[in-house]
Amino acid sequence: xxxxxxxxxxxxxxxxxxxxxxxxxxxxxxxxxxxxxxxxxxxxxxxxxxxxxxxxxxxxxxxxxxxxxxxxxxxxxxxxxxxxxxxxxxxxxxxxxxxxxxxxxxxxxxxxxxxxxxxxxxxxxxxxxxxxxxxxxxxxxxxxxxxxxxxxxxxxx
Amino acid sequence: xxxxxxxxxxxxxxxxxxxxxxxxxxxxxxxxxxxxxxxxxxxxxxxxxxxxxxxxxxxxxxxxxxxxxxxxxxxxxxxxxxxxxxxxxxxxxxxxxxxxxxxxxxxxxxxxxxxxxxxxxxxxxxxxxxxxxxxxxxxxxxxxxxxxxxxxxxxxxxxxxxxxxxxxxxxxxxxxxxxxxxxxxxxxxxxxxxxxxxxxxxxxxxxxxxxxxxxxxxxxxxxxxxxxxxxxxxxxxxxxxxxxxxxxxxxxxxxxxxxxx
Ligand SMILES: Cc1cc2nc3c(=O)[nH]c(=O)nc-3n(C[C@H](O)[C@H](O)[C@H](O)COP(=O)(O)OP(=O)(O)OC[C@H]3O[C@@H](n4cnc5c(N)ncnc54)[C@H](O)[C@@H]3O)c2cc1C
Ligand code: FES
Ligand code: FES
Numbered sequence: 001x002x003x004x005x006x007x008x009x010x011x012x013x014x015x016x017x018x019x020x021x022x023x024x025x026x027x028x029x030x031x032x033x034x035x036x037x038x039x040x041x042x043x044x045x046x047x048x049x050x051x052x053x054x055x056x057x058x059x060x061x062x063x064x065x066x067x068x069x070x071x072x073x074x075x076x077x078x079x080x081x082x083x084x085x086x087x088x089x090x091x092x093x094x095x096x097x098x099x100x101x102x103x104x105x106x107x108x109x110x111x112x113x114x115x116x117x118x119x120x121x122x123x124x125x126x127x128x129x130x131x132x133x134x135x136x137x138x139x140x141x142x143x144x145x146x147x148x149x150x151x152x153x154x155x156x157x
Numbered sequence: 158x159x160x161x162x163x164x165x166x167x168x169x170x171x172x173x174x175x176x177x178x179x180x181x182x183x184x185x186x187x188x189x190x191x192x193x194x195x196x197x198x199x200x201x202x203x204x205x206x207x208x209x210x211x212x213x214x215x216x217x218x219x220x221x222x223x224x225x226x227x228x229x230x231x232x233x234x235x236x237x238x239x240x241x242x243x244x245x246x247x248x249x250x251x252x253x254x255x256x257x258x259x260x261x262x263x264x265x266x267x268x269x270x271x272x273x274x275x276x277x278x279x280x281x282x283x284x285x286x287x288x289x290x291x292x293x294x295x296x297x298x299x300x301x302x303x304x305x306x307x308x309x310x311x312x313x314x315x316x317x318x319x320x321x322x323x324x325x326x327x328x329x330x331x332x333x334x335x336x337x338x339x340x341x342x343x344x345x346x347x348x349x350x351x352x353x354x355x356x357x358x359x360x361x362x363x364x365x366x367x368x369x370x371x372x373x374x375x376x377x378x379x380x381x382x383x384x385x386x387x388x389x390x391x392x393x394x395x396x397x398x399x400x401x402x403x404x405x406x407x408x409x410x411x412x413x414x415x416x417x418x
Contacts, residue, residue: 002162003162003163003164003165005165021162022162022163022164022165022206023159023160023161023162023163023196025159025160025193025197028159044158044159044197045194045197045198046190046193046194046257046261049258049260052260058234058263059259059260059263060260060263060264061190061260061261061264063193063197064189064190064193064194064261064264065189065193065264066165066189066193066206068165068167069189069208069210112259112260115259129345130345130346131258131259133258133344133345133346134257134258134259134260134261134346135258
């Protein structure tokens, strides 16, 4: 028998209550129970960053947090930030720079990139690469991703 | 992969937590950034997770006279942002950005990292270099252990079943103290190939043995001689033992030059 617990949290501004197994991670809860499939599950042990979501305003690994641990928290996903237009500049820049191909890494990339946008008025390419070292992309070679983020933070050179 | 089944409790008081930890198959959950991956990979299958993140009194960073007390639940991100740490424990401030990635630093805790005692982790080496003191509690009492005595072996510490690491005390740096943290990795945020936490004449290597390896030397020659005698790093996937030993010497020289200039 699985151990289930009642949780209530705010996801993208909406309060939701569900019963979840203790062993379920946050990203599976978002994808399977709430059908928010924008956050992806890749490695499920913290290395790839595809599952990046925001909890109480800070980015975290959705695969390294249990859904029960999010009880009482504010969770924001790629869907919420996309609908609120918070990400629109980054999304446009990613599009214009061809900063995505298959798109698997893109939601996590955008969540991590937006964290940089919020915390930096000016940034070097080196700093962008350091901060994105926790997000894997198997397609683009990163150059275009760094270009897009650099443009959004530093403005068109 | 997905974690196996377990029960979950988030106690509100220390007394409640110690009661739950009497179950020999219970495991403490702090930031979860090492425990949850090991559950996901099914390397560990506890019956019960005791989430200690709701316990008051285990968080915060405070200067108390000549020492600075860091609660076990202080996250890597909080330590990274702390003015007090930057000012009073510069070695730690230099080391934190090397730990994993921003999203992991937002949840991982200093208590979790020290209790895990990964030989390639940054905090254990800093704690040994700075002669930090660990504050450990069980149901009935509190004890203090020096960093050097805390790390016993590979992922093995002085913590006994039913005990909690509640805080760590670091000495406040004095004007004459010199310290530097250096690390070599293949990619930013990876665990170190080899790293060095140096404080005055104490040189502590990470990624060089089953615990942090302390080498003392008040001259470069003495330190180098001690290095070749006491360091026998095991090879990893990419680097032979000889490579690591060579790199350790490179870091030692860099650290020495930084500390003495
Ligand atoms: C991709 C990735 C890269 C990483 N890279 C690095 C790195 O470069 N350097 C590095 O140092 N770390 C790295 N980490 C690990 C990270 O720093 C963890 O946060 C840390 O090791 C454990 O802290 P935690 O709070 O998450 O502990 P948890 O995962 O919750 O717990 C870890 C262990 O400690 C025990 N424990 C936790 N708190 C206490 C306590 N207060 N008292 C007694 N026992 C306790 C738990 O029972 C468990 O056995 C990485 C992790 C990932 C996923
Ligand atoms: S799925 Fe979470 S980091 Fe890869
Ligand atoms: S676009 Fe395919 S993984 Fe990044």
